[in-house]
Amino acid sequence: MNCKPEEKRKQRHSLTFLEQVKIMKESTQIIDVVLIAEGEKFPCHKVVLAAFSAYFKAMFTCGLAECTQREVVLHDISAESVSVILHYMYSADLRLTNLNVQTVALAAYFMQMEEVCNMCQKYMMEHMDASNCVGIYYFANHIGAEDLCDQARKYMYQHFTEVSLQEEILEIEFQQLMTLIKSDDLNISREESILDLVIRWVKHSRESRSEHLVELLKQVRLVLVSPSFLVEARKRNTIILCNSKCNDMFEEALKTIQLSSHPSLSLRYGMETTDLLLCIGNNSLGIRSRHGSYADASFCYAPATQKTYFISSPKYGEGLGCVCTGVVTEKNDIIVAGEASAIKMSRQRTRNIDIYRYHQQGNRFWHSLCTTQLRELYALGTAHNDLYVIGGQMKVKNQYLVTNCVEKYSMEQGTWRSMAPLPVPLACHMVVTVKDKLYVLGGWTPQMDLPDEEPDRLSNRMFQYDPGQDKWTERAPMKFSKYRFSTAVVNGEIYVLGGIGCLGYDRGQTRKCLDAVEIYNPDGDFWRDGPPMPSPLLSLRTNSTSAGSVEGKLYLCGGFHGA
Secondary structure (H helix, E strand, O other): OOOHHHHHHHHHHHHHHHHHHHHHHHOOOOOOEEEEEOOEEEEEOHHHHHHHOHHHHHHHHOOOHHHHOOEEEOOOOOHHHHHHHHHHHHHOOOOOOOOOHHHHHHHHHHHOOHHHHHHHHHHHHHOOOOOOHHHHHHHHHHHOOHHHHHHHHHHHHHOHHHHOOOOHHHHOOHHHHHHHHHOOOOOOOOOHHHHHHHHHHHHHOHHHHHHHHHHHHHHOOHHHOOHHHHHHHHHHOHHHHOOHHHHHHHHHHHHHHHHOOOOOOOOOHHHOOOOOEEEOOOOOOOOOOOOHHHHHOEEEEEOOOOEEEEEOOOOOOOOEEEEEEEEEOOOOOEEEEEEEOHHHHOOOOOOEEEEEEEOOOOOOOEEEEEEEEOOEOOEEEEEOOEEEEEEEEEEEOOEEEEEEEEEEEEOOOOEEEEEOOOOOOOEOOEEEEEOOEEEEEOOEEOOOOOOOOOOOEEOOOEEEEEOOOOEEEEEOOOOEEEEOOEEEEEOOEEEEEOOEEEEEOOOOOOOEEOOOEEEEEOOOOEEEEEOOOOOOEEOOOOOOOOEEEEOOEEEEOOOEEOO
């Protein structure tokens, strides 16, 4: 039985009813109650109010005097928020803005309209930035919205350097500021930001706040501030110069800094940096994980502390459908490349390589950086903060052709440009960066001089690319011709681990899963053998490495154990 016509009929019926009730309100027909807020009157219908608001339903059905009241005065609720909520009741359209969302949320909270409260919270989460997160945090804390409060607090702490420069933070109360600047979890790289905030906060309302200056300065880790900044801050601000206790604190801090180059005070979160291994989860191309959807998770691992930190996946929402490869630039930008999700692809006329960047500011997490012509089994490299899409396999008229084309994307200019092509077409190869030069290794290349039925041959060749000269140079070859191997740079040398391949130049000999480790020295242009791995290891079929290095040590993550 086809239910769609019946469902459409019911939808039309509901929409007609809603439209007629809205018309009656606008023409003040069958009005049986008037809401009054800030002296402004809003004629409406009790049945509509009761349908959406548990507060009004209780009022109009309790059997007390309120049931017969023609006018209901709403105290401490703005007229604008009443207007917005009534418009939603009669039209299903909630007109939220950054200016009215909190007053609408308060009114909805008072009227016991949970759905509107949730919509307001969602709006605030989606529109959170450095200029409003402080207000959202204290507002959410006030009304008991735990999820919103938690997200605003995390955002505020994570982006505190930017938050501390906003006007909004100057409006918070003394105890609120004290709690903030006490925390070790503030993501700031310099204590100067905290000292500057304290001075600006006091000067914002000097008469009422000067008495709090000493207590606030006790929470500032003055010995972490540069001596020149301390001297300049005292010289430029009379609120410090005219306060003997503040002067003494500054003098003591300057003496401590002079005597010790390593202050004993604990550092704040953003003052410490550590190297992390980044694992971007992917479960594409039919590869099933024994851990189910856990394979889609993305996380960082800190070998020094053995802690794991989960980050959002580039596959969430309408992001990437699969992640093929990725790089980290010299500016610490995390870049991944792959194909769009099925939802996004359905709206596109052509298939592309979609490239996403992890957004370390704001709350967007991953955002689309650029796109380029679709190919498979390409390599993604980076040098001088530019991205390079190198080689790969393209489908032309139902045939796969391996290409040697190289495309460069300038992250500063936002433009693509064709560069010098690879000396040979390559697919399923790897690329690493050492001293601002790209090194392309292995993969497979078509055999132009052999019959069509002959398979493509593996490569043991290595090519060096100099971005300054836009020139490729062939370097010493690897011991094995191979693909599906992993690479990493450790102490300026290139490590090539595992893969599928054969010894020497590929002439069609038997291929096997490798446990071999080859180490290349770029300065001397020579290879040496490294200690073999405990078992053969293959990288994923997505052309991305399963290896990384932290503080001179090599780590292997994921991949396949070879047979």
